[in-house]
Amino acid sequence: MPIMDAVRPLARDVRATVLPDPADRHGPLPPVMLALTVVTGLVDSFSYLTLGHVFVANMTGNVVFSGFALAGAAGFSLAASLAALAAFAAGALLGGRTAHRRRAHRGRVLHLALVLETVLVLAAYAVARYQAPLHAAGTRYPLIALLGLAMGIQNATARALAVPDLTTTVLTMTITGLAADSRAAGGPGGKSGRRALSVLAMFAGALVGTFAVRHGDPSLPLLLATVLLVGCTLNAFTLTRSDASWTDPL
Template sequence: MLVVLRDAWTTVVPDREDRHGPLPPVMLALTVVTGLVDAFSYLVLGHVFVANMTGNVVFSGFAIAGAAGFSLAASLAALAAFAVGALLGGRIAHRTRAHRGQLLHMALILESVLVLAAYAVAQSTGSPYDGDARYALIALLGLGMGVQNAASRALAVPDLTTTVLTLTITGIASDSRAAGGKGGKVGRRTLSALAMFIGGLVGAVAVLHGNPALPLLLASLLLLGATAATHVLARSDAPWTDPL
C-alpha cells in the first residue's frame, strides 16, 4: 500500500529529476477535462462522445442496426472532428517537438479556445441543443479533444493518455503481483482512472442538477489554468523538455 501511495504522490508532485518533469499532474488535469466534456456530450448531445472515439465507432454500428437513441450522423461528425483536431495537434507536435513544454502549451492554447467557443455556443443557444447548435458543439469539442489526444500521444507520459483507460486498467490487473508481475505504477494508473471518474461524475451532476453547459465552463477553467501553468513550462530548459 505504501508503494501505491508513493507512486500516486510522485505523480501529483513529481520529482524534479523525473524524466517527465511536471507533466504528469497536467495530464491528470486534462483527464478530468475529458470526463467533463464526455459527460456533456453523452448526456446533453445524445449518445455521442467527443473524446472517446471507440464509443463512437460502436455507436455507429448501433445506429446502422436501428437501435433507438443513436445517431449515425452525430457519431460520424464526432469522428471527423476528432480526426481533424488530431491532425492540427499533430502539426503542433511536429513543429514544437524539440521542446515538450512548448508543445503542450501551444496545444492547450488551441484546445482552450475551442472549448471556450463550445461553452459560448452552449450558453447562447440554450438546451435542448438541436440541429446546427448540436453539430457545432460536437465539432468544436471533437476538434479540441483531437488536439489534446495528439499532444498527449506526442508527449508519451506513461499511463497518462488523458482519454484511453482500457490499457491503463488492463495494466493494473495484468502487472499486479497476483498475476505474477511487479505491480508497477498502480498508484499512477489508479489516479488516471480516478481523474476520469471525477470528471464524469462532476459533469453528470452539473448536467442533471444544474446548468447543462456547466461542464464546459469547468473544463474551460481547468484548461485555462493548465495553459497558464504551461506558459512557464514552455520557457524551461530542464532535461524533461527534451524530446523522447
C-alpha cells in the same frame, strides 16, 4: 506487515505522479495530464448527456454507436457519431502538426496545444450557454465539431508527450495494466498508483459533469473544463521557459 508492504509503493507512486521529481524524465508533466483526464470526463459527460449518445473524446464509443445506429437501435445517430469522428480526426491532425513543429521542446508543445484546446472549449461553452435548444442540429453539430477538434488536439498532444499511463482519454489499456501487472497476477505491481489516479480522474470528471448537467446548467461542465484548461495553460506557459532535461524530445 504484508498490507503495508503493498500500500507503500502505491503511495510513493501516487505522490510521484501528483508531486513529481523535477529531475524525472517527464518532469512536471504528470499532474497536468491528470488534470486533462478530468477535462475528458467533464466534456464527455456533457456530450453524451446533452448531445444525444455521442462522445467527443472517447472515439471507441462512437465507432460502436455507429454500428448501433446502422442496426436501427433507438437513441443513436449515425450522423452525430460520424461528425464526432471526423472532428476528432481533424483535431488530431492539427495537434500532430503542432507537436511535430514544436517537438524540440515538450513544454512548448503542451502550451500551444492547450491554447488551442482552451479557445475551442471556451467557444463551445459560449454556444452551449447562449444557444438553445442543445439538441437542435444548428447547436448540436457546432458543439460536436468544436469539442471533437479540442479533444483530438488533446489526444495528439498526449501521444506526442508520451507520459506513461497518462493518455488523458483511453483507459482500456490503463485498467488492463493495473490488473495484469499487479502482484496478484504475478507481475511487478509498478505504476499502479498512477494508473489508479488516471481512472479516478476520469471518473471524477464524469461524476461532476453529470451532477452539473442534471442539477445545474447543462453548459456547466464546459465552464468547469474551461477553468481547468486555463489553469493548465498558465502553468504550461511557465514550462516553456524551462531548459531542464524533461523538455527534450523523447
